[in-house]
Amino acid sequence: MDYNATQSGFRQQPNMRQRNSSMEGPDGSQLFEDTSGAGPRTQSGYRNQQTEPQQAGFAGQSLLSDPMSNLAMAYGSSLASQGKEMVDKNLDRFIPISKLKYYFAVDTVYVGKKLGLLVFPYMHNNWEVSYQQDTPVAPRFDVNAPDLYIPAMSFITYVLVAGVALGTQNRFSPELLGVQASSALVWLIMEVLAVLLSLYLVTVNTDLTTIDLLAFSGYKYVGMIVGLVAGLLFGRPAYYLSLLWCCAAIFVFTIRTLRLKLLSEAAAEGKLVRGTRNQLRMYLTMSIAAAQPIFMYWLTYHLIR
Amino acid sequence: MAFTLYSLIQAAILCVNAVAVLHEERFLSKIGWGVDQSVGGFGDEPGVKVQLMNLVRSVRTVMRVPLIAVNSVCIVLLLLFG
Numbered sequence: 001m002d003y004n005a006t007q008s009g010f011r012q013q014p015n016m017r018q019r020n021s022s023m024e025g026p027d028g029s030q031l032f033e034d035t036s037g038a039g040p041r042t043q044s045g046y047r048n049q050q051t052e053p054q055q056a057g058f059a060g061q062s063l064l065s066d067p068m069s070n071l072a073m074a075y076g077s078s079l080a081s082q083g084k085e086m087v088d089k090n091l092d093r094f095i096p097i098s099k100l101k102y103y104f105a106v107d108t109v110y111v112g113k114k115l116g117l118l119v120f121p122y123m124h125n126n127w128e129v130s131y132q133q134d135t136p137v138a139p140r141f142d143v144n145a146p147d148l149y150i151p152a153m154s155f156i157t158y159v160l161v162a163g164v165a166l167g168t169q170n171r172f173s174p175e176l177l178g179v180q181a182s183s184a185l186v187w188l189i190m191e192v193l194a195v196l197l198s199l200y201l202v203t204v205n206t207d208l209t210t211i212d213l214l215a216f217s218g219y220k221y222v223g224m225i226v227g228l229v230a231g232l233l234f235g236r237p238a239y240y241l242s243l244l245w246c247c248a249a250i251f252v253f254t255i256r257t258l259r260l261k262l263l264s265e266a267a268a269e270g271k272l273v274r275g276t277r278n279q280l281r282m283y284l285t286m287s288i289a290a291a292q293p294i295f296m297y298w299l300t301y302h303l304i305r
Numbered sequence: 306m307a308f309t310l311y312s313l314i315q316a317a318i319l320c321v322n323a324v325a326v327l328h329e330e331r332f333l334s335k336i337g338w339g340v341d342q343s344v345g346g347f348g349d350e351p352g353v354k355v356q357l358m359n360l361v362r363s364v365r366t367v368m369r370v371p372l373i374a375v376n377s378v379c380i381v382l383l384l385l386f387g
Contacts, residue, residue, distance in 0.1 A: 179309075186308040201356045280353070 103148035103211060105138040113143045114150060118222045119246065121253040127260055144257070148211065151218020158184065158221045158299075161228045165303040168232065184221075184299055191217050191295065195288055199262075202280050206261050216257065220250050220292045224300050231304040239304045247293035254289040318375060324364045325372055333361070 091097065117124055129144045130137050139147040159181045166172040192213050199206070223246030231239025263281050333339045338358050 182310055183308045186310060186313045189313065200360070201353050203356060 099209075099211065100148070102136075102138060103146070103215065105140050106147050106149045107140050110139055110143060110147070111150060114147070115222060117143065118150075118219055118253060119226065119249055121249055121256065124256075127256050129260075146212050146215035148215050148218070151215055151221060154221035154225055155181075155184065155188075155218060157225050158228070161225055161232075162303050165228060165232055169305055187295060187299065188214075188217055191291065194291075198284055198287075202277075202284055204262055204281060204284070208261050216254065217292075219253070220296050223247065223250050224296050227296070228300055228303060231300075236304060239300075243296065243300065247296055250292045250296065251289050254292055255285060258285050258288060318379060321364065321368055321372060322376070324361055325368055327361060327365070329365075333358075 127144055130142050136142075136145055139145040139149075159177060162180045163172060163177050166176055192210065195213050195217070196210065199208070223243070226246050227239055227243035230242035262285050263278065327333055329339065334341070338354075338361070340358070340362055
């Protein structure tokens with residue numbers, strides 16, 4: 001009820017209707033508690049000012065037809081649009097917005113199939129990302145393409161499930177949600193930086209972008225959520241079992257996805273190619289894949305007691 | 306386990322400082338990591354060690370001046386706010 005007074009003058013009639021209804025039931029049958037300081041006194045203050053906003057509303061309409069204020073409004077709106085343009089241009093330099101849009105072009109079928117792949121990747125045969133004239137196809141059309149929708153959603157869900165898990169152990173407080181979120185975010189950033197550093201050191205010529213790596217590192221949150229929910233519902237043995245299953249699944253998923261991107265053509269098809277570079281690349285793929293279960297366990301074991 | 310973004314920034318500053326302090330002729334050449342030892346063969350076989358040496362050298366070159374500013378800011382903030 002407090003913010004009725006601050007609404008714009010264009011909606012005078014519904015405002016006054018609301019104020020009337022709130023004042024007509026002061027003897028107990030109000031829908032919401034009026035928590036604004038001294039109740040009845042401020043309401044009578046509103047009653048006196050009821051006629052005044054009406055007059056101000058009429059005066060405001062004549063104010064708008066004044067040519068000076070027309071000019072002022074036009075200037076203000078052009079300034080606002082200039083500011084918006086500048087912000088958009090500068091923001092686009094740091095965060096490539098148009099590239100980000102590609103990663104969120106998903107639909108329900110894709111999300112369903114991808115979640116199924118993350119939990120059971122053993123039956124899938126064709127892991128290649130299909131291209132369309134040299135640009136990768138949007139995730140909506142290709143289940144192998146990386147996206148950022150699932151990692152973002154599962155990160156937020158992980159923070160919420162962690163809150164629930166802490167709540168069942170009477171360890172919850174609202175600051176802990178922020179602590180969990182920033183912890184997980186820091187680990188994610190460190191993992192992406194470590195992968196980037198190792199990719200640089202091994203001089204792999206790949207078309208994996210940073211956002212791709214962020215997406216692949218974010219896929220493990222799905223397994224973590226499954227493990228946490230199983231642990232909350234059925235106890236510790238269920239937590240360990242489901243975590244084991246999801247760890248194995250993420251391991252296989254990561255290896256099969258990264259194999260095509262990091263290794264050379266021949267090695268990716270399964271033939272044993274000798275040479276230190278291919279060995280290094282193979283070790284790199286294995287270590288990236290092995291880091292996922294470690295992180296999955298590290299970020300969830302303290303939530304299940 | 307309670308990591309914050311601030312601790313990540315602190316760790317990053319410390320690591321970059323550590324890399325920037327490695328002296329070229331007093332230390333790196335002595336252990337065989339100097340720039341004169343990094344001119345290997347041509348072709349696409351740089352190897353991990355050469356890449357690492359190049360990384361150290363470029364971090365030192367790029368981050369010398371910004372590190373002065375960042376360290377000063379950090380020192381002032383730590384003195385004021387503990």
